[in-house]
Amino acid sequence: MSEGFGLRSLHPSVLLLYYAGGITFGMLLFHPVLLLSGWAACLIVNGHLDGGREWRSWSLPMLGAFVALILVNPLISHRGRTVLYYMGDIPITLESVVYGATMASSLLGLLTLFVSYRILMTEHKFLFLFARFSPKAALLAMMAAGMVPRLRRRLKELMLVQKTRGIAVSEGTVTQRARNGARLVGALLSWSLEDALQTADSMQARGYGTGTRSSYPAFRFGPRDAWTAGGLFAAAGIAFTLWANGHGYLTIYPRLESFSLSKGDVGALAAYLVFLLMPLGWEWRDRTTWRSLNFGK
């Protein structure tokens, strides 16, 4: 889908605000109900962006990490009053099981949030933001990122050519293969260093460093961005105030309290969900507009 549509049309700084807030609340709020609802909200966002395709391709490692955290925590941590059972003489406590599950839901939510980050915050947008803070480091990152596909093609070429000399990573003992792999990378390195010297001199010749670097302003901060940023700040403010007053987390140690949500918890949950789902409004609005423009009435 095009870059100027719905969520994708937002200014990078608004997207940064969205992700910074989403990550921060995903770490600050510590209640399985809140975190799993946040996860569901992130899933809805993903569903709107690409039908959840990207999320599905990451779901297996995410599930692995989720299960591993749930299993590992009770084995490492034995704090808590309520012992469920003894494994040999190791006590498995209800508290550490619940803590592990809460940790795992926090991680799951964060990882799911990052899936939509990868779709929305393209490298272009990230470097646009990064260049405001650190122009030279951003230029460096941009150059390195631009080289990667080219070096990858070169490496493929090298692998093909060197195969005729018997240098291949697909056959032989492990040591032999590792040695051959490093020789390929070494050839790639000297090839690229030689070649990059020309790039550098070309940059120099075109006047690199003679003045302040100009940049191509690809993004405009429009009214849509101002509204979204305002809404995000408001929701974050409410969620944050409730958090500061002690809502939005579950007391697990020393004894697990009830899962039921207090009024403050419900408020924090609502603000958190509004924060995560609000930018979707633009997605809906643009879809409606698109439909009414294309199918009439």
Added chain:
Amino acid sequence: MNLLRRKINPKLLVIPIAIIYLVLAYVSLTRGNALLIGIVLVLLSMIPFVWRFERRQRQARELVLIAVMAAVATVSRIPFAALLPNFTPVTFIVILSGVVFGAEAGWMVGAVTGLVSNFFLGQGPWTPWQMFAWGMAGFTAGLFAHRNPSRRRRLPLLLFGAAWGYLYGWILNVTVALDVGVREQTWSSVLAVYSLGLPFETVHAAANVFFLVVFAPSWIKLLERYRRKYGALQRTDSGSADMEGSAHGQRTAAE
């Protein structure tokens, strides 16, 4: 809005944001939640390095050289994809960049590798940790052996690489270890977390040792040649600013 934007230097925003996040992380730490503090500290630790890098005039050749090293480190895992997982020369390349081009350039190569490789593999909460771990590997390699030819021999580099094989994994697991440590208040629980990752880190350390033993001398020679050929690196390789003058003299004398 756009007028406002032009008037405010975005760099100044970093300071209030950093203070807010430090307070947030501290408050949540006092409530027994250690998730935020690690990531906040890691991000803050990058500021001095980036700031130092920004402050000086950079020649195009320095930037290009660092970019090439980072890009090669990023693609270097491709031939090894079919081998053992975690057996890649990425850390090896970062360490050698630090050794040959100096601590500051080593940090930059490591951090850019962490950032750029995730452009292609997928960003995640691990990105700042990888940038930090590889950045520090390059930085400490520069401090360790850049000015000290006797430490560029196989044995010291081998020990250094093995140490970073483990340190890298430990740094990436800090979040979980910190969380368990804060909760349990015992070192044994932290050790228990770290012992779970030991097999992976051993493979990583073995990869570093293998590459350093077999390829370090020839690669150092190659990189030294390009360091001279690029010529512009006198500035990049100053590990510490106060030593710059004397180090500069030494280097020109050595060449």
